[in-house]
Amino acid sequence: MNTVHAVVGAGALGSAVVRALVARDRETRLVSRRGSEQPPGAEVRMADATDTDGLARALDGSAVVYQCAQPAYWRWHDEFAALQQSVIDATVRVGADLVVADNLYMYGAPRNAALTEDSVEAPSSRKGHLRQAMATTAMDAHRHGLLRVALSRPSHYFGAGYDRNGKSVFATAARGRPMQFLGRADALHSFSFLPDVAEAMVSLGVSGTGWGRAWIPPVQAALTQGDFAQRIWEVAGQQGAARTRFLRPPQARVLGLVSPIMREVSEMMYEFEHPYVVDSTRFEQAFSMGPTPLDDAIEQTIAWYRS
Structure with missing residues (x-):
């Protein structure tokens, strides 16, 4: 009987999912190209996610796979779809279920309403079309009975x-130095706290009730980016008005001439220039899980960077 919960990808999200699984006393395995160190209680195996045969060997014995791997942001169009297809194929081979770290890009620009799982998918960027196609491929595999x-x-x-x-x-x-944000200070935005995202993915993997659909994990209540900056500033123990810089689209396009990541960020600036409000009510009610209080989430993040 397969019992392992395997996380593919050792980035910030994959590492957080590993910690959440270990905290639940699940048999946990991290699969990454470099065999990164993880908390006690997690097995580590090395495999390249794009090598389906090698990845399947590394996933042997898995009951649930958590797909958290991705190429560099500026290589998404060349590599991401093939990478995720390899993860899907390897997961099918070992007979496991699959929880995919997706995002909201396929919903496109905001349309004067909070984003929910039922929002119309209308991608307004190349990366939005890519993520929509990748999600469709994953759900097609579910519908065809290849895996959950x-x-x-x-x-x-x-x-x-x-x-x-x-x-x-x-x-x-x-x-006490100026914080750098994208977009407008007065734009409402819903942010997610990484441990909440990881805990939600684990809940999907262990519950047995969330298969066959997309879920929006718990998000913080929407607030303007300026107010978010002020909260961070005060929780960090700084006095007075927050020191900030807000990078606007024209500046992003100029920086994109020399920076690969800024070149890719430019097409997504609409998310930070206009209200971007997200509603996670469905997940919160289904799994009895809400977001970490904002000040606690900020404090934990600052403490990590201080350490």
């Missing part, structure tokens, strides 16, 4: 080890 699949679609997250905003926001706030 659940999709987790968090909003933009923050937390320990997520350096895309960790270094430019939380680490700088801890040092």
Whole structure:
């Protein structure tokens, strides 16, 4: 009988999923290219997620696989779909279920209403079309009976080890330096706390009730990015008004001329220029799980970067 819960990918989210599984006393395995260190209680195996044969060997004995691997942001169009297909194929071979770390890109630009699982999918970016196609492929495998699949679609997250905003926001706030945000200070935004996202993925994997659909895991209550910055600043122990910089689309496009990641970020700036409100009520009610209180989530993130 397969009993292992295997996490593919050792980035910030994959590491958080491993910690959540270990905390639940599940038989846990991390599969990554480098065999990264993990908390006591987790087995580590090395495999390249794009090598289906090698990945299947590394996943042997798995009951549930958590797909948290992805290529560099600027290589998504060349590599991501094939990588995820390899994970799907390897999971089918070992007879496991699959929880996929998805996102909200396929819903496109906000349309004056909070995003829910029932929102119309209308991608407004190349990456949105890519994620929609990848999600469709995964759900087709479920519908065809090859394996059971659940999709987790968090909003933009923050937390320990997520350096895309960790270094430019939380680490700088801890040092009393200006925090760097994308978009407008007055734009409402719903953020997800990384441990909440990980815990939600584990809940999907162990519950047996969430298969065959997409779920939005718990999100923080929407607040303006300026208010979010002020909360971070104060929790970091700083005085007065938060020191911030907000990068607007024209600046992002200029930086994209020399920075691969900023070149890719430019098409997603709409998410930070307009209200981006996300509703996770369905998941919260189904799994009796809400978000970590915001100040606690901020404090944990700052503490990690200080350490």
